[in-house]
Amino acid sequence: MAETLISEGFEVNGSTTSESKLAFLQNSGIQPFLISVSESGIEGNISGFLNSDILIVDIPPKLRGLEKENFVSKMQNLIDCIENAAIQKVLFISSTSVYADDNSIITEEKKPNPDNESGRQLYASEQLFQKNKSFKTTILRFGGLIGDDRHPVKFLAGKENLENPNGPINLIHLKDCIGIILKIIQNEIWNETFNAAAPFHPTRENYYTEKAKSLNLPEPKFNPGKISVGKTIDSQKLQQIFSYDFKFKKL
8 A cells, every 4th residue: 555655656654563574664665663552552653653644544453362452442542642643634444344244235324233342343443533523534444355365265265164155245355445545545535434345245155165166275165054144335435436446346
């Protein structure tokens, strides 16, 4: 994303929690900052990092394993710093997990009703940003991410008794994520909320079985014993507002 913005003429600050990555960022043309955001506070030169007009917040909640966190408190600490910085516009990267699996077609008009802890904390964080009047916020709810070296079928290959065989997929390619973010920034589209998933929704069983075959991976096995639940993410709003045309309509 940063490399794309730089190629478009933007100057980009980039944060990392790993000192070993600072040189990589700098060699990529990114002004590097060692920043750690936690629920207890923020470490690093956050004022220098936030010396910009636009902030893209793309921090996934850590809610698995032993190192669980209060993501909402973490985001509140970040907001406290933004209020005292030059930032005028925030793009908050969220997830379609803020919507419950209720077997419906989901547009931005539907009020989120998360059915998992990650979704609940993401939605609460969205509201913190949107309610703050010190800056403008656009929320971008991405579906499941795939890319050249990342695909969820690799985690499902060979597994058995997988649930929701008839649930629809809601995925998006990395290049479309970057393209949508760039469009929002270039067109100054703030104080909005967008769903972002490719208009391609075959069932989980059909899609992952065929994808495993095409990649020569062991086929996943699904359990049809339970009624499938899911949702279909509708992304027509972003296509209508700034005429975005998905590069990867089929995944």
